[in-house]
Amino acid sequence: MKTYITTPIYYVNGAPHIGHAHTSVMADILKRNRIAIGYEGKLTTGCDEHGQKNQEAAAESGLSVEEYLDGRSAEFRNVFDRLSVEYDYFVRTSCPEHKQRVAEIEQRMYDADLIVKKEYSGTYCTGCEQFKKPSDLNDDGRCPDHPTLVPEEITEENYFLKIEPFRDALLKHIADHPDFVQPEIYKTELLKMLSEPLEDLCISRPKRRVSLGVTMPFDDDYVTYVWFDALINYITNINWPEDEYKAWWAECEHLIGKDILKTHGVYWPIMLMAIDMAPPKRLSVHGHWVGAGGLKMSKTMGNVVDPIEVMDNLGSDALRYYLARNARADADSQISVELITQAYNSELGNKLGNLLSRAGKFAKSRFDGKVPERGSGAVDDADEQLRKQVMEACAPFAKKLDLAEIPYATQGLITVCDHMNNYFADQAPWDLIKNEDTKERCAAVIYVTLDCLRLVFEAFSQVLPTTSAQALGLLNCTVPTGGDEAWVPGLDKLQAGGDLAEISTLYPRAA
Numbered sequence: 001m002k003t004y005i006t007t008p009i010y011y012v013n014g015a016p017h018i019g020h021a022h023t024s025v026m027a028d029i030l031k032r033n034r035i036a037i038g039y040e041g042k043l044t045t046g047c048d049e050h051g052q053k054n055q056e057a058a059a060e061s062g063l064s065v066e067e068y069l070d071g072r073s074a075e076f077r078n079v080f081d082r083l084s085v086e087y088d089y090f091v092r093t094s095c096p097e098h099k100q101r102v103a104e105i106e107q108r109m110y111d112a113d114l115i116v117k118k119e120y121s122g123t124y125c126t127g128c129e130q131f132k133k134p135s136d137l138n139d140d141g142r143c144p145d146h147p148t149l150v151p152e153e154i155t156e157e158n159y160f161l162k163i164e165p166f167r168d169a170l171l172k173h174i175a176d177h178p179d180f181v182q183p184e185i186y187k188t189e190l191l192k193m194l195s196e197p198l199e200d201l202c203i204s205r206p207k208r209r210v211s212l213g214v215t216m217p218f219d220d221d222y223v224t225y226v227w228f229d230a231l232i233n234y235i236t237n238i239n240w241p242e243d244e245y246k247a248w249w250a251e252c253e254h255l256i257g258k259d260i261l262k263t264h265g266v267y268w269p270i271m272l273m274a275i276d277m278a279p280p281k282r283l284s285v286h287g288h289w290v291g292a293g294g295l296k297m298s299k300t301m302g303n304v305v306d307p308i309e310v311m312d313n314l315g316s317d318a319l320r321y322y323l324a325r326n327a328r329a330d331a332d333s334q335i336s337v338e339l340i341t342q343a344y345n346s347e348l349g350n351k352l353g354n355l356l357s358r359a360g361k362f363a364k365s366r367f368d369g370k371v372p373e374r375g376s377g378a379v380d381d382a383d384e385q386l387r388k389q390v391m392e393a394c395a396p397f398a399k400k401l402d403l404a405e406i407p408y409a410t411q412g413l414i415t416v417c418d419h420m421n422n423y424f425a426d427q428a429p430w431d432l433i434k435n436e437d438t439k440e441r442c443a444a445v446i447y448v449t450l451d452c453l454r455l456v457f458e459a460f461s462q463v464l465p466t467t468s469a470q471a472l473g474l475l476n477c478t479v480p481t482g483g484d485e486a487w488v489p490g491l492d493k494l495q496a497g498g499d500l501a502e503i504s505t506l507y508p509r510a511a
């Protein structure tokens with residue numbers, strides 16, 4: 001079984017922000033999930049290094065284009081590395097192999113008479129780098145995504161891909177593959193986009209206006225429209241057109257924000273159909289982040305969340321946790337440094353880390369530094385109830401997780417930590433240990449608590465790879481490897497009599 005997960009490739013005209021961190025972390029969670037349950041997985045993320053916006057940013061920086069792109073893409077890579085995003089391939093569209101494949105695809109389309117050159121007059125948003133129809137603009141004649149930019153009226157000759165001939169086939173594909181776009185609300189939106197005839201797609205830019213891009217193979221005066229070139233990364237990453245790409249492509253899942261549904265749901269599948277390829281298996285769409293109180297994040301508002309700053313202060317798992325726990329697929333979600341800190345302290349710290357510390361230290365001091373025997377004579381209904389709840393909370397991570405399920409699965413794990421804490425408080429092992437009659441029961445309570453924690457951290461290793469590995473290390477256990485040895489959640493796998501490592505604080509309290 002294979003799984004090929006992609007993130008969009010990010011424009012490098014600015015520093016990496018929380019939106020980039022989010023999609024790449026979600027992709028990483030899905031990859032870890034699938035590898036844990038026995039899949040062979042591939043994840044790609046990276047940078048889009050072409051287009052007008054990047055060209056302008058490079059010019060403003062005073063660096064050469066190459067220096068600028070090298071610096072920025074290293075910045076993105078560094079953020080994903082620090083976030084423990086285990087990508088298999090880091091895309092840079094400036095790489096010669098990618099550019100050569102893009103040109104090859106254009107030539108095929110050109111030879112099939114699908115590309116025409118014509119003069120076009122239209123309103124152009126430099127923010128989107130796209131021509132806009134009057135119906136795309138708001139009442140002030142501005143692009144709704146870039147209301148501060150005045151759209152330009154442009155008349156120029158360009159190359160266009162005929163996309164209308166493929167509309168019916170795409171509609172049929174969507175009807176035949178009910179899971180093609182998830183969650184459902186985005187399918188509705190996509191079908192609306194496809195309900196009317198599609199205008200030809202402009203796929204070139206004259207070099208006198210934009211030079212940073214892939215030269216059109218049949219006309220030296222033009223570069224390829226940046227989106228057209230960027231989308232193709234999804235197949236050049238897996239070495240299209242060499243045979244090896246096929247098995248991966250058949251299992252391709254694109255993670256995208258809702259703002260790029262049209263490029264991925266309309267243009268990209270049609271580009272693929274134009275070269276006789278199947279659309280991707282799945283588009284998993286997510287909402288956006290807004291500031292606390294639903295306010296838009298902006299420098300002026302001072303509510304921008306910088307992923308690097310959060311990681312410097314709280315560690316990468318704190319950020320991964322917040323994103324995983326709160327990122328709704330079908331709606332926008334709120335984020336702020338305060339909200340992240342609060343979730344880190346009150347949930348990771350108080351509910352998860354604290355229990356490991358208390359139960360671990362208790363076993364260290366009262367059971368000779370070892371995991372006590374559970375002892376079959378000391379089984380209690382409370383034990384069985386808790387163990388059942390923990391198994392249920394871990395179950396979503398033991399099957400193929402969907403993007404939209406990540407927040408619910410993550411919340412389920414932290415909720416079961418409440419039950420574990422209640423169990424620990426109710427059983428009061430510090431009282432049980434005092435009496436010779438209840439000492440065996442005390443051992444059972446500590447064993448059950450530590451074994452449940454082991455299981456919870458095994459599941460959490462898909463979301464919190466760094467601290468879960470630390471926690472499992474303290475318990476003398478390891479993170480499930482997955483792959484050939486698929487992870488199956490199970491009880492009583494903690495070795496009784498095993499040595500406990502020195503119990504350190506997993507989530508030190510943050511101010």
Ligand SMILES: [Zn+2]
Pocket residue numbers: 125126127128129143144145146
């Ligand atoms: Zn725009």
